[in-house]
Amino acid sequence: MSSLTRLATQVSEVADGLCAYLDASPSPFHAVHAAQELLTDAGFTEVDETEPTPSAPGSYVVRRGGSLIAWSTAHLPADRPAHTAYRVVGAHTDSPNLRIKPQPDWARAGWQMLGVEVYGGALTNSWLDRDLGLSGRVAVRDTTAPHGIAQLLWRCDDPLLRVSQLAIHLDRTVRTEGLKLNDQEHLAPHWSTGAERTSFRDWLAQQVDVAPEDLLGFDAMTHDLTPARRIGGEGELVASARLDNLATSYAAVRALLQAVADPGEGGAADSVPVIVLFDHEEVGSTSERGAQSTFLPSWLERIVLAAGGGREEYWRALAGSVIASGDMAHATHPNYAERHEPGHPILMNGGPVLKVNTNLRYATDSLGAAAFTLACEQAGVPMQTFVTRSDLPCGSTVGPMTSALTGATTVDFGAPVLSMHSTREICGTLDQAGYAAALAAFLSPA
Structure with missing residues (x-):
């Protein structure tokens, strides 16, 4: 089955799963609980932060308030090098509200x-x-x-x-x-x-x-209280609260489950797939569980230590790692097309979006862009590139923070959305299936 054929068969499944996840997640705490349930139902073991980090190969998940980190070493040998690099997908669980x-x-x-x-x-x-x-x-x-x-x-x-x-x-x-x-x-x-x-x-x-x-x-x-639902003439859109950024959180969970279930598809046995869902991105990420905290770096180090490594192996692992920071991207608005960069139109259901900003509001550089491009190629999905108009300020996300804290190559990406930060946003169903497929490829590169 080709990548495009497989993607087409997954559109309804992904859209319906996303709607269920959105409805289960009215707060960041519920979003983390719902993600943890999806992971543990698939065989992940929940770990208490106060307990020792597991050293045996397996799949694990940790919760800290409205944040979550999950990883898998199940496909790696028990004697894997402690400096094994990471492939990390990051997102956030919070959304603007009252x-x-x-x-x-x-x-x-x-x-x-x-x-x-x-x-x-x-x-x-x-x-x-x-x-x-x-x-x-x-x-x-x-x-x-x-x-x-x-x-x-x-x-x-x-x-x-x-x-x-x-x-x-x-x-x-x-x-x-x-x-x-x-x-x-x-x-x-x-x-x-x-x-x-x-x-x-x-x-x-x-x-x-x-x-x-x-x-x-x-x-x-x-x-x-309006539930998430599919809309449009052919049901090609999802309308819901909190698509920014629970759509990415859900895609990240699906991607990790796919990478763990079929790690051989990409032939990758030399990296540890990780997802991290942060709270507090919408207010600057400065908290004990935000992207500017030690939550991600400390757990990446604990995984190295549990494998028998030390600080040297930890820094070696980070040097070989790549982080993909996911947040929703502005689709070109048909009623306000002049507010968008004319050379970079973003189409709904046009594919995942690479996000670029010269002033580093996004962390993407050429190496990160190359890694995400290859992931989209491997998944067989089209890729778009977003740049903000030069006369408008650019938003930001967790990418620059995680890049600075880890020193790892980082790329910012998203999926097209309209009405960002409204109580009712819309995204494309095909985009969500492509989103999850591209992230699975990123976590398990060929």
Whole structure:
């Protein structure tokens, strides 16, 4: 079966799998949990960071909050060199949204409100007039848990919240001057009527079945309740929240599973395939689990140490490694074509996208570009190249950070998307199948 024929047969499977993953992942913590379940169902063993790193050949996964790293040495001999190089695919699990403040309860004009902060570069207008649920992670008192604290995931998909837009009759200028939103004054969702304040903390304690005094902390965020679905005349698109960047996270997981299940297809037995899904990319990545943390470098070193190597072998492994940093890419917008670089049009369902920026907002150089080009050729998928207009600022992702922390050759890539950072983005189904196939080839190069 040719690569293109195989890709065509996988389009519906990948699109449906992506929709299921998106619906299971309203928060970064849920995204990591869903990814971990896909991996452990395929035979990966979950490792606790406080326990020794496994030295036996196998497939392993580690979670740290909203971040995850997974790798496999199952295809390598037990006496493999400790300096065996890595092939790493990186992505991120967080998306712009509205997050609940620590003391969120307040009332105005007969409404019960919740105080929120805007997380990341959200298109805030897209959060108006939508049914919103809540999800996240809580820390609760538990005398049997380490340090007396247990962590629990929670979600509520009831239509709890709404940020209602002002009627045009009360703001006639909105059609001529555009919508202007103040984050503090205009984005607080209402969730009940009446003058007496309700307690969000008490409500959340009920959700996780603990006494209010045992709820020690929470990471709570809103999510749009519209499920992911295929749209378009022939179902050739996926519309959903959080495509940036859960589409890459899902493609990375699929790619690793394919590389582990069939490592011989590319003939690669001289590298360790790794995926890393970071939290906090949308706000700069500076945290204990973001791309600027030690999460990736420390685990790459621990894998070397478990194989009997030391610092010398670790740095040798990094010198031979290649990292592919994945984030979504701007498809050329038909209504705003002038906002795009005319020499680099990006077509929906036109294939994975190599991302290039001379000022190093992306980490791609000629060596990294060559590695990704070869992966696309091996997978039999077309490749596109994205460059931002010279008179517009360029976004960035985790590539430059991981490149600087490891010294490894790094390439930035993505898949085409429209409405990036909206509550409802769209991508192409063929692109998602090609995305996963190209990443599998990258993790297991010929």
